Amino acid sequence: MTNVQIPDALLVKNYIAGDEKSLGTLITRHQSRIYNFIFSKINDRDVCDDVFQDTFIKVIKTLKSNSYNEEGKFLPWVMRIAHNLVIDHFRKNKKMPMLRETEEFSIFSIMSDDVPNIEKQMITLQIENDLQKLIQELPEDQKQVLIMRMYQDLSFKEISEQTGVSINTALGRMRYALLNLRKVIDKNKIMLAN
């Protein structure tokens, strides 16, 4: 008995006319070529299945809505749809990359929490406390300028107006305050790093 293969064009015609089995035949006939084409571009079986499914959803919709242009051949047409969907996938992936955890790659190596953990918070608090103690040791005029500049965020112009000294004097006091702080830190070997 000869096994005559029904041409794609006839299957498409029958499917449009309402023969659902024709779609099954078309999918069975071409699934390997289409799937392998998608896989050769994507290399991920799950995504590949999604693209394959989307491809045929488009095929089904086009055929059922009578929008199919019979001029072209069925397989190249489906391949073109698959190709476009692969491009769409990469476009989407570029905007929002999908990462999978593997043995060599841990998702936590690129994911980080911006909120400092308890240890870091405690260290920061300790450093701030130590620094405040050191500032208290500074001569009164230097301490005043430093606090106004760093903690009250005043400009040197405002500091000079409030303390009744020139801007240059305020700048000089700030400079000496920082130099003295550095000296005390070096002398006592205090670690002020987080």
Add this chain to the structure above:
Amino acid sequence: MAKIYSKKSVADSNMKPKKETISFLLNYSKALSYLKVSGLKVEVIAN
């Protein structure tokens, strides 16, 4: 001896989509129909 650096294709030429994918497509096709409502094509999915 010369090494072959070209990567062997991971794709097996006989790979096929999952049975569930095919089954979904066939069921989707059966459920989908188009209705013409005042000159517009409306997609209808039968549950």
